[in-house]
Amino acid sequence: MYAIEVDNVTKIYGKGDTAVTAISHASFQVRPGELVAILGPSGSGKTTLLTAIGLINEPTHGRIIVDGVTVADGGWVPGLDLKRMRREKLGFIFQAHNLIPFLTALENVMVALEINNFPSGEAKGRAEQLLKSLNLGQRLGSYPMALSGGEAQRVAIARALANKPRVILADEPTAALDTENGKNVMALLKSLAVENHSAILVVTHDHRMVEGFDRIFEVRDGSIIRETCGAG
Amino acid sequence: MNLAIRDIRFHRGRFILTSIGLGLLLGVVMSMGGIYRGLFADALAVLHCTKADLWVVQKDTNGPFAESSRIPEDIKYRIKSVPGVAEASPLSFQTIQIERAGNPFRFFLIGYDLGGIGGPPAILAGRNIRQKHYEMVVAKAMKMALGEKIRLGLHEYTVVGITGKVVSSSGDPAAYVSLADAQEIQFKKDNDAIRNNRERVAADLDRLENLTQSQAQFLKKNVSDLTESTHTVNTVVARLAPGAGLHEVQQRIERWNHYRAISEEGQTKILTKGMIEKARMQLGLFRVILLVISAVIISLIIYTSTLDKIRVIATLKLIGSQNRVIVGMILQQSLLMGVIAYAVGYALISLTYEKFPRRIVLEAFDLQVLFAIVVVICTVSSFVGIRKALKVEPAEALGG
Structure with a gap:
């Protein structure tokens, strides 16, 4: 079973003469444990594709299946609890890490667990364990502003992983990092995909980072123009 | 994990300063309520100290506080003789403003029959007035020392006692002197005026040719006695005998057609509804405006904090x-701000209310109602942020 199935998905903004096609007939699948990139320049539609899979942006046509659950079939499937799906099945990593500034590193991870109704004690234990596994054991009580870019992104990864999601969606996770930190993050994502058997879909325009991916989909003007196998 | 508390902890400086600012505003709202209650307490202070059942005043007046009332002193004997009246005493009231140590010195002078009703309620220092003349008891708020002398009218008066917080309806501290002294201060003409008056009366009588000399002398003396008499009071207060009917006694006194007998309840109504109604409305309106300002400020703070x-919020x-996690965060912050601001306001007013020039009366009920209003304002104000x-x-x- 695929972790992500995108079948002939189209997203059109606006109507009539002002209609803009952001994604056009995109189709691909991602297996559990796979690290896949969607590569393309700004405005190519890669983030729109990510947000459609992330249950944020409703596709106009086509079908999306996440972890065996059909979430969109010519629009959202009626009666589907999108928030719950996001909580339980998906993990998000952002370009600017998007850590909550008034929470410590530990609390930033805990909050994702508590939203999923984990008891506070259990959430704390699990968050601590996760952060220590990402070499952030010394930074548990630090606020995001006191963390380096690489540390903050690792906390964000820990938050995304906290709930052991089947799918992790990353939006330009290395864009705010230098090359070395960016490569470290990519290596971390690769190892997590294998260890946790999660599908990781990364949107990026950064050609420096393509080495570690299992597969790469290149997007231009809303269409997937090429699929290549990466060095990963 | 409580996100509201975590956010406040992180931005505690900003939150505390905002809450203090809001607290100062709520402190002003509380003081307004206290001033309002203080107005009542001040207006009724003399009434409550006197503990009279009836206030006999000039006919067709709302005296002696709301309107001027002048009645002869000896009416007290007729009132004492009314069935059902246990005690009756004349009282004189006047506001005096003199110069003391280069500053205006204003107080409310009460003249009472020594041993009768209406004297100082309690003596905190010194003693009560014993001599019929030139002694006075002053309220603590006048800040006069025992033995200190003060010139009123033609004579000097010595402070022999200090009493508690008795004030006039306009908040001036009260001083007590004997009725005779008070009448002299209020009604006694100066010597030049008396001489002029006597000359004028004599000249008028001399022009009447058909008066004999002895008749003219008799008339001169009587007219002078009448015009120079100080035996006038502002009210005669009465206490009823146990079991006496207030209404019957009141009717009996009023049947004489020259006086009005106002019950304590009636006098309370005159003082509260009539005299301080506008001040009450003014303060009430001011409180509403301040609460609206508080609501606007809280809304703005919560809205900008949400922005x-x-x-x-998008990440969450x-x-x-x-949604309840996000709504809870905003609502709790708003309520916490309100509660802390209320506590700041309460602390502020509790520490300062005794230093206000006018009486501030903080009543638990008023404070509880204000707390409920603050909670409602915070809840409603947070809707702006929640909506966003x-x-x-x-x-x-x-x-x-």
């Missing part, structure tokens, strides 16, 4: 947070 957290939504937060799209968390 600051748009990305946080994106990771699947329920609920409109935030999870997609706003994406991008650089």
